[in-house]
Amino acid sequence: MSDPLPPRRSDATRAAILDAARARFAEDGYERATVRAIARQAGIDPSMVIRYYGTKEALFARVVDVALGIPDPREIAAEELGTVLVEHFLDLWERDAVLVTLLRVGVTHPAGAERMRDVFRDQLVPAAERFGHDPADAPRRAMLVASQVLGMALLRYVLRFGPAAEMPRAELVAWLAPTVERYITAPSPAAAA
Amino acid sequence: MSDPLPPRRSDATRAAILDAARARFAEDGYERATVRAIARQAGIDPSMVIRYYGTKEALFARVVDVALGIPDPREIAAEELGTVLVEHFLDLWERDAVLVTLLRVGVTHPAGAERMRDVFRDQLVPAAERFGHDPADAPRRAMLVASQVLGMALLRYVLRFGPAAEMPRAELVAWLAPTVERYITAPSPAAAA
């Protein structure tokens, strides 16, 4: 897993390409983030992008590599569970653009959608298992939390809707925390049709 | 506003193009829904698409024309407000693909994003004004409801995540209704940081 490769003279360029790719994919989605546009932003020739990363798809895979780092439930006081989680998710979305990229691409490109499923299955569901009680319930709990967090992130960070983008963070947390907390801790209504 | 145009012999073809466009835009987003793909699905030549609708953008504008039809608050008993609204939104998403189209395109294409803002401003916010008490609060209430509904729709109808797509409708409503109801009726926390 480690990379004992010696530093290459082209490392700066490789990094510039990766940075430019992050920016273009996040802002424009997969199709409109062309290899030429990425190269232009990185200040090099389009052929270098392919030479160093092989393929546009491979470059994209390098860009969307995210660790959610959901906190350990044992370190959270029960009464502020929702608050801590919402704050953590907002931090994630604001720290860098990788989640914006993932959402933007996942909606239109199959590779992006699969990457989203990976993150959900490998990180969100296991976290829900650590929080919840019934492991069979974890995917549903994780999905509910994801629905609220993704919806808000869509409006605030992707579409940048006025009311969503301008709401002060503290107020946002106050609104969402009870929702997230209930999705994790409330007893299942279990289709009381 | 009315259309007293006489029926043309090409009406069937025009409708076929519109149907195909709806399907392609909904499934593939704006960029991947090519004029050629739409024409192929409609069983006609690509040039006909342009001849009848002028431009790909104009065709898209024809496709994303949606009326949310949010019910009148005076016809809803206070204790089932959340349930009625969530059911209504689920109906909208399941009835046809126009909302899936709007979400899929809005995330990557500027024209789609603007169309989403239109729907929000012209339909969702006024509805929130009818429900809520303080009109200055309406955009925020509408935005909160939209965040939960859009997030769930994203998982269930666009990405078709397993846990979201498979949850029985009644259970889904039972989970979301209290959230939506609170976003509309609860007193504002107003940034109690």
Next chain:
DNA sequence: GAATCAGGTCAACACCTGTTGGCATACTCG
């Protein structure tokens, strides 16, 4: 100092995009 090689540019490829104009057909109306 000469040989080697990585870093980078240029031009081109095969293909796909939205869009346009010309041409055949078939229907409609006198």
Next chain:
DNA sequence: CGAGTATGCCAACAGGTGTTGACCTGATTC
């Protein structure tokens, strides 16, 4: 029946796409 027109297909356009190979240049190594 004949003129006119709406309907549709075909071929082509100008431009953009990801990707490839030939080539130049400057640093590294013997």
